[in-house]
Amino acid sequence: MPTEGHPDPDYTSVRFNSIYIGPTTGDAGKIPLIVWPHGGPHSVTLATFNRELTFFNALGYGVLFVNYRGSTAAGDKGLGFFFAC
16 A cells, blocks of 8 residues: 655555455454564565464454565565665
8 A cells, every 4th residue: 555655756656466365254343453564674474384373263253464675575676675774
């Protein structure tokens, strides 16, 4: 989602990818949410069994895995964010 008013105009239209795993029914405003940056600049989150995710889902939490802009999946410009700081 674009971020209006961001101090760096190059990033005002950067979109973030995410994966939501959790309840899909009920009042979305009442489902507790954990935002969990996944992967990293040089790592990934694998599509395998995740004990922590299963635990939080069993308690009724939704988990949003966010692929942040410093990830290699965001391309060279996204990865360059780390080096521009």
